Amino acid sequence: MRKFTTIAASTLSSAVLLGGASAWAEDLTLCWAAWDPANALVELSKEYEAQSGNTMHFEFVPWPNFADRMLNELNSGGKLCDLLIGDSQWIGGGAENGHYVKLNDFFDANSISMDDFAPATVYAYSTWPKGTPNYYALPAMGDANGWFYRKDWFERDDIKAAYKEATGQDLREPQSQKELLQIAQFFQGRDIDGQTRYGAAIFTERGSEGITMGATGALYAWGFKYENTPGEYDMAGAVNSPEAVEALEFYKEFYKTATPPGYTDSYMEQGLDAFKSGQVAMAMNWFAFFPGLYQDPDVGGDKIGFFVNPPQNVAASTLGGQGISVVSYSEHQDAALDYIKWFAQPDVQAKWWSLGGYSCHNSVLNDPGFKDSQPFAADFLEAMGGVQDFWQEPVYAELLLAMQKRLHDYVVADVGTAQEALDLLIEDWTETFEDEGKL
Amino acid sequence: MSGYSITEPSRRQKWVAGTLVVLYALITIMPLIWIITTGFKSPVDSISYPPKVLFEPSLEGYVNLFTTRTRVSPEQLAQLPPPKRWYEEIVRNRDMVIAGPSRYGERFMNSVIIGFGSTFLSVFLGTLAAYAFSRFKVPLKDDLLFFILSTRMMPPIAVAIPIFLMFRKLGLSDTHLGMILLYTAVNISLAVWLLKGFIDEIPREYEEAALIDGYTRFQAFYKVVLPQAATGIASTAIFCLIFAWNEYAFAVLLTSGTAQTAPPFIPTIIGVGGQDWPAVAAGATLFLLPVMIFTIFLRKHLLRGITFGAVRK
C-alpha cells in the first residue's frame, strides 16, 4: 500500500512539475522502428531532455524485424522499453495481455483529451476494445499507404505522346486502380534516357507484413470487408467475395506485369531503393517516407509527385501508423508518462509535423495552413479520411501470418487461384477464432 | 624411408590432387574474400555491375557500421562548422551528419561477454565432470552419450519454447546470465565428452604416484591431471567459444537488446534508404575474422577436435 501511495504521489508530483526540470533525472528508453520519422523523433526529443533533465535512449529496430522482436520483448516481460511506439494492430494484445499501461486516469489527471486528436487515429491507435473510451496509447504517428511517381517523366511530352498512342488516354495521376496498372504497364520495360525502367514498386515481402499491407491497398479499394457484420466474425462471403477475388487477381497481375524483376520479397526499403535509383516510375509506400523523398537530392523536389491510393469500387487506403504506449513492465513508468504528457502538447505536435512526423493532433491537422505546408499534406488528410486497418485482435499476429502465407503463396509462388487462397485464408482464420472461443 | 613405397602416391598423382584441392579451396573462400573486400567498398562500388574486383578502398562501411546518421539539407550542412575528424567528413560527403554511435559495439561486447562467460563455465564444470567420469564409477556414465545425442537432436527452436517460459518466470529474459547459463548447458555435454577423452589418455599411474606421495585426491587433480590436460582443455574451450559465438536461434528468440549478441544484430544493419552492404560486410568481417584467425593458427588442435568429437561416439 505504501508503495502504491508513493507511486501515486510521484505521478502527481511529476504532473505538477510541468515544464520545469523534474526533481530527479531518469534514463528512458523509447522503442520504435528504424526509419525516417524515428530520426525526427530523436531530434524532437532533445527539447524534452533539456526541459526534463531525463535522458532519452532509443532502440530502433528495422521494420522487417520490428514486430517480431518487440512482441517477443513484450511477451517475455522485458524491461528494455519504457515507451513503445507499437503498430496499430498490437493494441488489442497490448491491452488484453497487460503489456500496455491503461492511460485513461493519466489523461484525466493531466487534462489530455482524446477529442483533440483526429477521431480516425484515436480509434485506430488508442482504443481497445475498438471504439470504446479505453485508451492504451496516445496517437503518435498518423500514416497510410500512398503512392508517389516521377512527375518529371509524367510531364515529358514524348512520354505523354507515347502513352496517348498506346492507350488512347492522357497520362495523369491515376484515378482508379485499373488506370494505375495501365500506367505501370506502360512504363514496364520502357527505355527512358538510355535505361530500362519498370512500372511500380509494390509490397511483396513475406516475413513480416509486407504483402498483406500492399495487397489490401487493392482489396480495400474493391470493397473488401473482413466480416459481413462487424464483430460477428462471419467471414465467408466477405473475405472471399467476388470483389475480393478480383482485387487479389489484380494485385497478382500487377506484380507479374508491372514490377521490376527480382522484387519478390520487397517492402519499404526495397521500394524506396527502386524509386531512388530511378528503376520505377511509381511506387507505393507509407506517407511516413514522403518528407524524406521530397527532400531527396536525386528524385525529390520537382521530380516527385504524390497521390492517394486510387479507388476502384470505393475510396480506401491501408492504415499504417502508431500510437505511443507505456510498457507495463517498465521501471520508469512515471517518467514515461511524463514524456507522453510533454509530447501531447500542441506546440510540440506542431514541431513534430515540421520535422517530418505525422502529428494526429487536431490543432495541427485543422490548421488552415496545413494543406499547403507540404505537397503531400492534402493527400495525407484525404487518405486518413478513408483508412482501413487489418484485424487488431489480440491474436492479430496469427491472423497476419496466415494472410502473409496465403497471399505470398498465390501472388509470388504461383500456388492455386485467388479464390482458393482466400478460401484457405477463411479456414485459417476460422480456426484461429475458434481457438479463441470467438466462433 | 627414403626409398620407393608402395602406398606413397606418385608425384604426378600428388600434383593433380594438389591442384584440384587448391582450386576447390580458392572457390570456397571467394565468398569470404568478398565479405572482407565489400567492407572496404563505397556503397556505389558495392552494388556496381559487373561486380568490382578492383576499387578505391573506402572506410565508409566501417564508419556507417559504428555510427547512426541523419540526413540534413545542403543549406543546413553549409551552416555547420567544418568537420573535425576524418569520419565526420566521410559522412558529410553524403549530406548527413553523425547522430551518435550505433549499437554494433554493444552487441559485439555482448558476444564477447556471453561467449567467454559460457566457455569458462562449460570448461570449468566440464573438466570436473570429465575427471569424475574418467576415474570413478559414477551413475549416468553410460547415459552421457545419450545426453549428448539427445540434446543435439532437439531443434533449438523446440528447446527454446520451455526455456522462454522458464526465463520469463525467473526474469532471465534478455540477460547475460541467462544466455551464459543456456550456452553452458548446450555446450557442456560435448565438453565433458571431449575432455573425458583427453583425460582418459593421461595414465592413471601419475596420480597414483602423487597419492602415494601424500597428495590428496584434490591436489592430485589440479597439480597432476590439469597440467597434463591443458591442451585438451584449450581445444575444448575453443569449440565451446565458437559455438557460443556463432549461435543464432536462441539469441534471436531470447534476447532483444540488453544481452543481444552480434549474430541476430548484424543482419539488421540497414542503411538510410536501402541496405548498406559495405556496413553489413564490415560488421560481418569484424565478427568473423577472429574465428578465421583462430582456425588458421590453431588448425592442428581444432581439426583433431572436430573428428575426435564425432568419431569417438
Added chain:
Amino acid sequence: MARRIRGLSDRAIAWIFVAPTIFLLLAVNIFPLIWTIRLSFTDFKANRNREVEWIGLQNYQRILTDSDIWITMQATAHFLFWTIFFQVLIGFTLAWLINRKFKGNDLWTTIIVLPMMLSPAVVGNFWTFLYQPQIGLFNYVVAFFSGVDPSSFEMIGSVKLAPWAIVIVDTWMWTPFVMLICLAGLRSIPDYIYEAAAIDRASKWRQFWTITIPMVLPFLMLAVLFRGIENFKMFDLVVQLTGGGPGSTTELTSINLKREAFEKWRTGYASAYAIILFVTVFGLASIYVKALNKVKER
C-alpha cells in the same frame, strides 16, 4: 587408505565434480523436455493470460492432418537429401585427394574448413547479397561461365531455384565437415593392408572398392548421421537466406515451428509439433545407428 583420511573421499569428490553438470543438464535439458510434453496437451498460448485447458491429443491430431505441415516436411526432405548427397560426394572426393599427401595439404585443408567455423546467420545474410540478380557475385560468375544474362535468374526469389539456393550454401558450408571425418577414416587405414593387396597384384581400382570404401564407410555413415541431424534442425542459415520463401517453398520444419511458437504464439500446439519432430529424429537416428553398428561389425 591414506586418501580417505586426508581430504574428501573419492565418492564425495566424484559427486561434487559431477553434480553441477548433472544439475545443469536436468534444469536446461530434461526439465524443459518434460514441460514441453506437458504443454503439448494444452491450448496454452504464451502471449495470453487466459485459462489454460487440457485438450488431450488434439494438437497432435491437428498437426498430423495438416497438409501445410506435410509441405514443409517435403521441403525439409528435399533439403536433407540433396545436401547430404552433395556433401558426401564432394567431401569424400576432397578427403581422398588430400590423402594423396601433397605438399602444403594441411594449410589448404584449413582454408577449406573455414566456412564451417563461421556463424551461419551472418554468412547466410551475406549470401543474399551474393545471390542478388545483376549485382550479385554468384549470378555474375554463373553468367560468366554459362553466358546467360545475370539478371535473368533469381536464386532466392524464384520458386524453382530457391530450394537449390539453400542447398548450395549449406553444401559450401558443411562439405568440409564430411571431408574431415572421411579424412580421419582414410588415415585410420593402415598402410600394410594396401601393401598386402599390392603384393597380391590387386589393381588400384580394386583396392579402392575392396579396401578404401569398406574401411571408410562407417566414418562416412557417421558423417551422414551428423549432417542429417543438423540439417533436420536447420534454422539460422535458411531463415537468413530465404526466410522460408518464396511463398512456403523453403519453409523448413524449424522455420515453420518458429512461426507457430514465436510469431503465432500457439505454445501448446508448437510443443506438440516439437515433440513430433523430436520423436521423428530420434526414431530415424536409432534405426540408422543400428545400421551403422552392423556396418562396423563387418
